Amino acid sequence: MPESQLEARRFSWKNLFGFLLVNIFVLLPAVIAYLVLCSALAVDHFSEGFLALRPRGLTVQVRKYVRNDGKTIRLFPMAHIGDPGFYRKVSQSFPTNSIILMEGVTDKRNLLTNKIGYRRVATSLGLAEQQQEFKPSPDKLVRADVDVEQFTTNTIEFLNVVMLIHSKGLNAETLLKLMHYSPPPNFEEQLFDDLLQKRNRRLLEEIQARLSESADIMVPWGAAHMPGIAKEIQKSGFRLEETREYVVIRFRFGGNNSKTAGKELDHESAR
Numbered sequence: 001m002p003e004s005q006l007e008a009r010r011f012s013w014k015n016l017f018g019f020l021l022v023n024i025f026v027l028l029p030a031v032i033a034y035l036v037l038c039s040a041l042a043v044d045h046f047s048e049g050f051l052a053l054r055p056r057g058l059t060v061q062v063r064k065y066v067r068n069d070g071k072t073i074r075l076f077p078m079a080h081i082g083d084p085g086f087y088r089k090v091s092q093s094f095p096t097n098s099i100i101l102m103e104g105v106t107d108k109r110n111l112l113t114n115k116i117g118y119r120r121v122a123t124s125l126g127l128a129e130q131q132q133e134f135k136p137s138p139d140k141l142v143r144a145d146v147d148v149e150q151f152t153t154n155t156i157e158f159l160n161v162v163m164l165i166h167s168k169g170l171n172a173e174t175l176l177k178l179m180h181y182s183p184p185p186n187f188e189e190q191l192f193d194d195l196l197q198k199r200n201r202r203l204l205e206e207i208q209a210r211l212s213e214s215a216d217i218m219v220p221w222g223a224a225h226m227p228g229i230a231k232e233i234q235k236s237g238f239r240l241e242e243t244r245e246y247v248v249i250r251f252r253f254g255g256n257n258s259k260t261a262g263k264e265l266d267h268e269s270a271r
Contacts, residue, residue: 050077050226057250058082060223062090063230065238072216073207073233077223078103080130081122082248087133089246090220098216100136101144101206103225105199111148111156114163127249134220144206146199154184155194200228207233 040053052059060077076090094100122129148156161181164174184190203225207217219229234240 048227051223057247059245062244064242066241067238076220077226080118081127084128084133091136095216098218099140099214100218103221107148113160144203151194
């Protein structure tokens, strides 16, 4: 670099506008595109393909597993909030002779002081709660989840603190309680076991018990549970036969409206 380039220069409107244009029309779009790409890759990686970010919205991949004796298990990744049409389409896709293993932690002893709810979030995003819109046929519904009393004391205490935000919103009182909460050592492993692994084990027990009653088992559970459940049922002799994608949350740009929400993607692949 020549010395002339290092000398002090006068203010230049040309340089200023050039710098702003590069940042606005080149760097900013590049950063946004990079973040979107990283988010999509992260979602796909941690959900092992059961959840995906597409240009048109957030999608889930329903997977059908079949065993040599004809028994079928369908895994339906669910979300606590989504477009109403998605929940209706999933409910209508269940065979009439199937057994539906429902997710839902009970609280018989009222150990949770602040009930878990997603109405505030759903309303602010213009979406619906799963418990309000997801209504499969009640004939063969089976509760296949655990009760809160099976969680450790540390997990219950943590849930009661976190759920203050859902019940009272983020204010000075709830923020102060969250700041003063101090988890015990190795708490993350304990929490992960309670909220995910322990519930998966309970579901797998129910799957094995119900296979003798029906040839079709429907599992509409949260997307976070799907990778572990899929691995276990494949160990027991089931193989992946078919996949289908549904839009859970449709990104609305301009002319998009709620009439198209929940519309199934035109994508189906058989294996």
